[in-house]
């Protein structure tokens with residue numbers, strides 16, 4: 055698939071993946087009930103048509119400039135670089151995007167597509183509420199009805215985000231089945247979509263799910279990598295040696311990586327949630343755990359999934375809600391297998407320490423998810439020469455996490 059895009063900041067498709075059936079090597083595809091296939095076909099067709107239409111591209115670019123606040127800046131972390139004594143660290147500031155994280159890039163792209171397809175009703179699922187807020191925001195902007203499915207346990211845990219969604223005019227539907235968390239909310243959202251497919255658009259939140267979602271979300275998030283590539287060339291005159299991002303479902307990471315896919319000398323590093331450590335079993339490190347992380351199917355796509363020997367999906371743990379998921383986007387499984395990208399982990403404690411280091415060295419309080427990428431930067435930079443360049447994607451700001459950060463620092467003061 056070639057780059058058909060008129061908008062220089064959005065890349066549609068890459069040289070080799072996915073194929074027309076939505077596979078990234080042996081990963082990806084569409085593992086869904088037969089009844090959803092026509093809707094996925096309609097969506098795929100509409101997506102390609104939109105991306106080939108300069109008017110759609112212009113509209114998205116314009117909204118990113120005037121509403122999202124793009125391009126987001128690239129910040130040279132001078133004090134942190136000096137403190138660590140190795141690589142020069144540059145931070146891509148998705149924390150400065152409207153709503154405080156990268157999720158708006160995808161939500162706005164898909165909501166515009168929904169509008170173009172004539173769908174007046176948007177369905178979304180949310181765990182911690184961040185994707186629900188981004189979907190409610192984009193829907194309010196475009197005058198679309200927004201229904202967000204959320205586990206009742208998550209609703210109790212994430213009341214400020216539930217209130218934000220209400221303020222934005224969305225309807226939040228509590229899900230009482232199963233464990234009453236994200237995976238049950240996804241099932242409910244799918245059910246709604248099957249029933250109301252003619253009027254409704256399913257706005258999926260990460261580079262996951264059945265084809266075309268992983269591709270579409272990647273393309274909408276590729277604005278991160280394309281901007282960052284241009285910005286680092288302008289600031290330093292060359293490409294970075296390494297680019298680092300945290301990986302939950304994998305959308306901010308795949309968006310960053312996509313900007314550098316053809317630049318073979320740029321090492322791509324994804325950081326998973328190590329929770330309390332691999333040995334504890336309480337983590338969300340799908341690649342790092344040799345016992346529990348294996349290829350499998352979850353929520354419509356084949357990728358690496360944390361599961362027991364019977365194929366039961368494991369409960370995961372992370373200090374950051376956004377990384378706390380048993381599967382990972384299929385393109386990451388492919389990039390890892392082909393050794394184009396490498397994956398590592400940061401524990402809860404390392405992420406918490408990274409929050410404090412970045413706050414005190416640079417005056418930036420990162421989201422706990424993003425702090426996993428910062429933790430890897432802190433480990434890796436001192437091992438690199440002073441004239442090397444490191445790019446770190448800061449996927450979001452830490453305001454949403456202040457309660458957790460405060461509680462955890464009180465429990466285990468690190469500095």
Ligand SMILES: *Cc1c(COP(=O)(O)O)cnc(C)c1O
Pocket residue numbers: 155156157184259260261300301302303304305306307376377421423424449450451
């Ligand atoms: C949701 C979220 C993530 C994880 O999602 P990805 O799809 O892996 O990017 C990371 N950072 C922040 C700030 C988030 O809100």
